[in-house]
Amino acid sequence: MGEGEYIKRISNIQIAMKVSWLSIIINTLLSVYKLLAGILSNSSAMVSDAVHTISDVLSSIIVIIGIKMSYKEADSKHPYGHERFESVAAIILSVILFFIGVSIGFSGIKKIILNKNEVLTVPGTQALVAALVSIIIKEIMYWYTRIAAKKVNSDALMADAWHHRSDALSSIGSFIGIMGAKIGFLFMDPLASVVICLLITVSAISIFIDAIGKMIDKSCDRSIIEEMKNTILQEEGVICVDLIRARMFGNRIYVDVEIRAKGDDTLLSTHELAHRVHDVIEKNYENVKHCMVHVNPEI
Known part of the structure; x- marks a missing residue:
């Protein structure tokens, strides 16, 4: 913390x-x-x-x-x-x-x-x-x-x-x-x-x-999920968002995201991209306790 x-x-x-x-x-x-x-x-x-x-x-x-x-x-x-x-x-x-x-x-x-x-x-x-x-x-x-x-x-x-x-x-x-x-x-x-x-x-x-x-891990409002999706798409290197889910944990939010990036990018660059997406979600949405980001390669 x-x-x-x-x-x-x-x-x-x-x-x-x-x-x-x-x-x-x-x-x-x-x-x-x-x-x-x-x-x-x-x-x-x-x-x-x-x-x-x-x-x-x-x-x-x-x-x-x-x-x-x-x-x-x-x-x-x-x-x-x-x-x-x-x-x-x-x-x-x-x-x-x-x-x-x-x-x-x-x-x-x-x-x-x-x-x-x-x-x-x-x-x-x-x-x-x-x-x-x-x-x-x-x-x-x-x-x-x-x-x-x-x-x-x-x-x-x-x-x-x-x-x-x-x-x-x-x-x-x-x-x-x-x-x-x-x-x-x-x-x-x-x-x-x-x-x-x-x-x-x-x-x-x-x-x-x-x-x-x-x-019971109810999903948070769809409008918030759409806002998060648009925020992620603004990050350079993100081609699209394949999946985004957000669940309530008490009064906090857990987010799971799958983004798509270029298939020929290096492991280091895709890791940095995932880290940027993680940081921008946790920074812009104070109720988010943790954001898990997975990167899929564009084939």
Whole structure:
């Protein structure tokens, strides 16, 4: 690993850790506030929302572990590195999100079915205020974490960003449900829990599918492959590209290329050509971890 890449790796870890620890602190304070507001206001929607926020604390801890593991250097047991640990962290997050969503939805449906006055009560104003505060804070955290995730190219951090967005959406659902209950539609408070359930589970499934794709060597976007092909063809000595394949390895890319060169070129010149192609791909596409180049002779 070059000095520049090492410095960038350390910088990325520091950014990811800063964002994750900030998430833990804010989510801890926010979840306690929302839980108290939900209990004092007799709002099942706000209590469900608080539980969702508590899960964000756990998710941020998982993100920290996943990122630290993914940035470990390659070793004898993992010669290709540890990048897939980020995808593992994203999968764990998605599973946690899914079960939290299902449990929240089950609780809401149970209260709607019972539909008795002693079960359904008018929530207090504290719950409305807590919902508004949560919407603002969680939307800010979504954009802050999303920007950081794109900067360091982190799947786990991006999953955590969507966790913030799902929490903001669930708070919107809580606000609507609580407001509806306060004007006389008591069923709307637990109904908001069901809406929150749907938002959370959809987010969980999306994160899971994306992480699984990166765990099973899914091909990267065709547009990126075409860009790489055009970049290779610009190198002097390359007659054509016979084959180019690119697969995802966690959040990094492995590229296999077969180029065609003059058949009467010396071994040294074809080796230098392959090396130039290798270097130009790894230089122009920072997500590429390794590029393997094979040269076919033109007959």
